[in-house]
Amino acid sequence: MCANSAERRPRCAARLLAAFAWLSGLGLPVLLGLAISFLIARGGSTLGPSLLFGDVPALAALTGRAPVFDGLWPALAGTLALVVGTCLIALPVGIASGIYLSEFARGRWARLVNLCVDVLAAVPSILMGLLGFGLILLLRRTLLPDAGTCLLLAIACMALLVLPYSIRTTEAALQGLPEPLRLIGPSLGLTPKQNLCRVLLPTSSRGVLGGAVLTIGRAAEDLAVILLTGVVASSGLPAGLTSRFEAIPFRIFYLASEHRTGAELELAFGAAVVLMGLTAFLFGLAHLLHGGLRRRIL
Amino acid sequence: MSRLASLLVVLGVAGVAAFLVASALPLFASGEFFEILLGRWRPYASPGEFGIAPMIVGTILLAATATLLAAPAAIGLVAFAHGIAPRPLARLAMASVHFMTGIPTVLYGFVSVSLLVPFLRNAGAGGFSLLGAGLTLAALVLPTITLTLHSRIEATGLEVRLDCAALGMRPADTFLRVLLPRSGPGLLSATLLGFCRAAGDTVVALMVAGNAPQFPSSYLDSVRTLTAHIALVLSTDWSSPEFRSIAAAGLLLFVFNTALTAALRRLGPAEPPHVRELR
Structure with missing residues (x-):
């Protein structure tokens, strides 16, 4: 096929x-498809109410009256609490900073x-996890001798992590x-602030929302931060901001290395399918909202 | 209001940096820093050693392996998407890459532990090893490298492509002789970004690399990375040697990543999309 002569080498x-x-x-698409269908084939059969709640009745588990030991519900609730808390901090600061960088920042x-x-x-x-962990060690030494890692600490560290997204x-x-849209407001006599609030933000709201969804996805999947800031293998439902909590990514990580029975490994596959479904849903939603501008490439 | 938010961001970064420096400061004061940097990890020896040299070597080896495995595949994918493949196939390939950015890291580790590691073990090639972790991490950083290179190549104008087509160049020639060289340091910065992400990842290394604090002598040996070291070492006191060891590891990672970020900004900032459209 390829001759050895010099001019044919190119x-x-x-x-x-x-x-x-x-x-x-x-x-790549073939390998990706194989990996995903492997996960679904192994974990799909576990899907159902018993994956979430074990053998506890759903209503009692949801309201927290009966503890769930062999289901994912406590981990799911922990992840939800973590994501909601993170968004309450990261989204206002992040969106405001994004607006500032795009519209007002000069010099x-x-x-x-x-x-x-x-x-x-x-x-x-x-390193965000190390930051939170070190902070607790420092607090123990100085102001609060019985401070410990907790949900609030994890939320603060996670917020710092997802802020750039x-x-x-x-x-x-x-x-x-588009540039004409940017100029039409000022040409009609709007001040920069009016232009931002009445024209630019409403027209870009889908993109901003898409970014928020990506931020949520990032907060739901990261494991390294919470490893050092208060996630545990079994704590039940998160009791408050100062208590420890469970999370879906940690459940998968923990069960992958520490499973003792086949049923526990099945639970890990079930959790993997749940997390996969959750992030695929968020990803699809962001894609719909966003039109695909800029993804997580950092 | 939004100015205040940006002030918070700057304060946040300053806080992170100040904290990492502060936690490693006692090491500089006592001159232990280089001892930790060059020493081995033997916490139970009678004068305990808390060095991180094996972890530094492990991190560099693992990240370099992953990047070197992923970069050629990324070049192939970008070439595939820029002219070599028919449109629907190119879209399928790029959609797969985009989708990979949305897959949680812990799932890469989980699939690897349940598929790749048993496979390697049966093939007599280790198991929890530098090789296994390198392959998994390569999948993790593939989207980073591919999408960065893709956006750099896309920035090349349509006229250039049309010129090449008018000269009768085939798509593969166009990509290899014109588009790739014209992307300037695009390949270099994409690869560096991939290295950065590979070195900063914790979960895959923790799950697949085996975590033995040793200098690996082959690809089938287990390694521990700096990130996994931080996650694994239990310390209970601010001034314990264990905490100082992970503080030094943290500072090293932070300095390395910040320096690389600065270098990448030098190599050419990514243009915001609207600038490209206006030209």
Whole structure:
């Protein structure tokens, strides 16, 4: 196929590239499909009320009157509490900062904020966990001798982790607006603030919302942060901001290495399918809202 | 209001940096920092050693393996999407890559533990090892590298592609001789970004790499990364040597990632999409 003569070597490289491109372009969807169908085949059979609640009646489990020991409900409730708390902190700050960076920031301060967002986005998530953990050790030493890792701490650290996603997606949604739309308000005499509130934000709201959904997905899946800030294998429903909690990613991680019976491994597969379904739903929702501007590529 | 929020962001980053430096500061004061950096991890020896050198080596080896496995596949995928494949197939491939960004990290680890590790063990190639973790991490960083390179290549104007087509160049030639070289340092920054993400990942390393604090002598050996070290070491006191060890690991990761981020900004900032459309 490829001759050895010098002038034909370039064609050889291009052919190799083409062959390799076909291999990776077709191989990736096939491998991905195989991995996902493996998960569904192993975990799909466990789906049902008993996956969530074990053998406790659903209503009693939902209201917390009966503890659930062999179901996912406490972990799901823990993840929900974590995500809601994280969003309450991260979304207002993130969206406001995104608006600021896109619409108002000029000069040196803008460069500094931009640099800070980039640095924050590059911080490995385990360092946010280390931050929370170290904070507790420090508090124990100084002000509160009996401080411990808890839901509130995990929420604060998780908020710091997902903040850059919220900022960048908001910024991208606003920056994606066409230039004529940006100019028409001021040309009719709107002040920059009026233009922002009446024109720019309403027209980019889908993008901003899509960013918020991606932020939620990130907060639901991260494990490294909560590993060091209060997740445990069995705590029941989260009792409050100062108590420890369970989470779906941790349940999968824990059961993958510590399962003692086949039933526990089945539970891990069930949890994996639930988490997969949850994130696929969020991903699809963000995609619908977003039109696909900027994803999690950091 | 929004200015206040941006102030919070800056304060947050300053807080993270200050905290990491503060927790490692006693090490600098006592001159132990380099001892920890170059030492081994033997906490139960009679003068205990709390060094992180094996973890540094493990992190670099694992991240480099993952990046070197993922980068060629990323080039293949981007070439596939830019002209080599018919449109529907190209869209399918890129949609798969996009979808991979949404898959939780813990699922990469979980699938690897239940499929790849038994497979490697049956093939007599280790199991929980540098190889297994490297393959898994390669899948994790593949979307990062692919999408970064893809956006850089997309920034090349339509005229260039039309010129190439008018000259009768085939898609593979166009990609290899024109688009890839014209993306400038695109490949380099995509690869560096992938390395950054591989080095910063905790969960895959923790689940698949085996976590033995040793210098690996082959690809079938177990390794422990800096991130896994931070997650594994139990410390109960601010001034304990265990906490100092993980504080040093944390500071090292932070400095490394920040430096690489700064370098990537030098290599050319990603243009916001609307600038591209206006030109």
